Amino acid sequence: MTRSMKWLGLLATTAIMVLLAFNIWREPARQTEAQHTYRATAIADGTTLYALYCATCHGAAGEGLNSYPALDQTFVRQQAIEVLYKLVARGHYGTDMVAFGLQDGGLLNRAQIENIITMIQHGSWETISEQVLAIGFNPSQSATNSDDFRTVYTAAEGNSIQTLEKGRGIFASVCAECHGPNGEGTADAPMLNSIYVQTMSADQLLSIINFGVSGTKMDTFRERFTLDEKAALIYLLQNWNGVAVAIAPSPTIDTSGVTVSGQVLFEKWCAPCHGVHGEGGSIAPQLNDVPPLSTEFIMTRVRTGKNAMPPFPLTDLPDPELMVLIAYAQSNIFGSSLPTLTEAELASAATLYQQQCAACHGLQGEGTAEQGPPLVKTPPLHANYISYFTRFGSANTPGIPANMVSDHDLQMIVAYLHSLGN
Numbered sequence: 001m002t003r004s005m006k007w008l009g010l011l012a013t014t015a016i017m018v019l020l021a022f023n024i025w026r027e028p029a030r031q032t033e034a035q036h037t038y039r040a041t042a043i044a045d046g047t048t049l050y051a052l053y054c055a056t057c058h059g060a061a062g063e064g065l066n067s068y069p070a071l072d073q074t075f076v077r078q079q080a081i082e083v084l085y086k087l088v089a090r091g092h093y094g095t096d097m098v099a100f101g102l103q104d105g106g107l108l109n110r111a112q113i114e115n116i117i118t119m120i121q122h123g124s125w126e127t128i129s130e131q132v133l134a135i136g137f138n139p140s141q142s143a144t145n146s147d148d149f150r151t152v153y154t155a156a157e158g159n160s161i162q163t164l165e166k167g168r169g170i171f172a173s174v175c176a177e178c179h180g181p182n183g184e185g186t187a188d189a190p191m192l193n194s195i196y197v198q199t200m201s202a203d204q205l206l207s208i209i210n211f212g213v214s215g216t217k218m219d220t221f222r223e224r225f226t227l228d229e230k231a232a233l234i235y236l237l238q239n240w241n242g243v244a245v246a247i248a249p250s251p252t253i254d255t256s257g258v259t260v261s262g263q264v265l266f267e268k269w270c271a272p273c274h275g276v277h278g279e280g281g282s283i284a285p286q287l288n289d290v291p292p293l294s295t296e297f298i299m300t301r302v303r304t305g306k307n308a309m310p311p312f313p314l315t316d317l318p319d320p321e322l323m324v325l326i327a328y329a330q331s332n333i334f335g336s337s338l339p340t341l342t343e344a345e346l347a348s349a350a351t352l353y354q355q356q357c358a359a360c361h362g363l364q365g366e367g368t369a370e371q372g373p374p375l376v377k378t379p380p381l382h383a384n385y386i387s388y389f390t391r392f393g394s395a396n397t398p399g400i401p402a403n404m405v406s407d408h409d410l411q412m413i414v415a416y417l418h419s420l421g422n
């Protein structure tokens with residue numbers, strides 16, 4: 001072997017080694033690149049779907065429109081994929097966040113939902129918003145800082161009487177001059193204590209309060225009130241009848257002329273939807289799994305109706321008959337499926353509650369600022385709702401399985417919570 005051949009060999013070996021090393025070094029990069037391509041496709045698909053299905057509420061840049069939550073936040077990004085998947089596929093019952101999964105009656109299949117989630121977790125909202133706008137969607141500008149509003153509004157729901165009082169104070173000083181002291185309307189402005197306004201969503205009301213109604217005397221109040229004050233006003237607008245309840249004395253209505261029994265009246269007017277024993281039906285909730293609601297609350301609900309429950313006018317059901325009906329329902333229908341606990345059972349139920357729930361929901365079910373909402377409310381939460389929610393949880397909180405809190409214990413806890421409401 002000549003000297004130069006030796007050199008050549010050495011050079012070749014080195015070259016091979018360098019190439020090998022380079023490729024070994026390159027390999028993970030190549031995999032990452034493949035992942036990136038895959039991810040880029042997912043993000044592109046997710047973006048189109050997002051523009052079609054989500055941007056109207058969550059905004060082109062994920063900033064959250066009106067009072068819908070923003071998605072461009074670290075805590076959303078960092079949620080486990082399964083948590084986000086469950087929320088988008090199944091929705092959050094009782095909010096505008098509907099189920100999008102095919103299995104739950106929505107339009108999106110698994111891969112599509114996963115692509116949207118990949119987009120939420122790995123996309124750049126700046127790029128996404130450019131693409132959403134390029135696709136031709138231009139959701140309106142954000143009206144308010146959504147998350148704060150949500151917190152304030154939820155807090156407001158927890159202590160209803162104070163919130164109503166606060167809302168009424170603001171209403172009296174600012175809105176009453178046009179809408180009348182009790183929201184009954186004046187020549188200048190429409191009535192607000194109507195079923196129509198009561199059933200408007202918080203977002204609709206917020207945008208009216210923030211932006212007014214252009215071309216009318218209805219002013220813009222966006223800068224005038226704090227979030228707290230807006231939440232109180234909205235709470236008032238949605239619960240005018242609660243005001244009557246908080247302020248009006250208990251109705252004293254002469255029932256001596258009524259010849260029909262409460263049972264007959266209940267079966268005629270209420271049982272078709274709520275069931276003969278208040279067991280509920282396909283459109284109306286159970287009434288027998290919640291402690292007796294107050295006379296004022298029931299009267300108001302019957303007179304004003306709500307969503308699928310129609311209002312009952314005086315011509316169908318005069319006040320004296322309604323009073324008789326309510327008295328019957330309070331002693332025979334409401335709460336009739338609930339257990340009655342002895343003092344001793346109630347005491348052990350209190351202990352169970354304190355061990356299992358109080359850390360998050362407060363010692364008296366009043367809720368805590370950070371950990372959990374109030375569980376003692378007016379009107380009270382239904383037993384079945386409490387049990388179902390506790391077992392299955394929501395997108396925001398995991399359920400508590402039977403090996404941690406048995407069915408029996410859960411029933412005790414519910415009874416304890418109901419006893420706190422009275």
Ligand code: HEC
Pocket residue numbers: 050053054055056057058068069070071076084087088092095096097098100116
């Ligand atoms: C009609 C309005 C609306 C549409 C459309 C909508 N959402 Fe929502 N979304 C909501 C509301 C309201 C909430 C808050 C639910 C709650 O209170 O738990 C929410 C919550 C969320 C959250 C949780 C955010 C948080 O703060 O934890 C995610 C993630 C989400 N939506 C994703 C989507 C996706 C993805 C789409 C489209 C496939 C979509 N949403 C479409 C109204 C909407």
Ligand code: HEC
Pocket residue numbers: 171174175176177178179188189190191192196197205208209213216217218219221233237
């Ligand atoms: C200067 C008079 C004026 C004042 C003050 C005023 N409003 Fe109005 N408001 C109106 C008029 C006029 C309308 C009807 C607009 C229209 O024609 O759609 C209206 C409409 C509304 C509506 C929509 C009602 C519906 O049936 O669509 C709401 C909700 C409302 N006002 C709330 C308020 C609240 C809350 C305040 C106090 C913060 C307030 N308004 C103060 C004049 C006023």
Ligand code: HEC
Pocket residue numbers: 266269270271272273274283284285290293297298301302306307308309310312329379
């Ligand atoms: C056409 C069907 C229908 C009839 C008839 C009906 N309701 Fe209802 N009721 C409903 C629906 C639906 C709801 C739930 C409304 C909601 O909150 O969206 C409801 C809710 C209620 C609630 C509130 C329960 C709660 O815990 O929130 C009360 C109280 C009530 N109804 C009492 C009555 C009484 C008393 C009668 C008879 C005078 C009656 N309803 C007749 C459909 C009906």
Ligand code: HEC
Pocket residue numbers: 356357358359360361371372373374375381385386387389390394395396397400405413
């Ligand atoms: C680690 C904290 C934590 C514990 C412990 C906990 N919860 Fe909750 N709970 C929450 C949070 C957070 C929510 C709100 C979730 C949401 O809105 O999606 C919630 C919501 C609820 C709701 C729904 C309230 C409503 O108004 O919709 C019920 C009912 C409930 N919890 C019952 C219970 C019961 C009963 C226990 C004890 C057996 C319990 N929880 C223990 C955190 C907790």
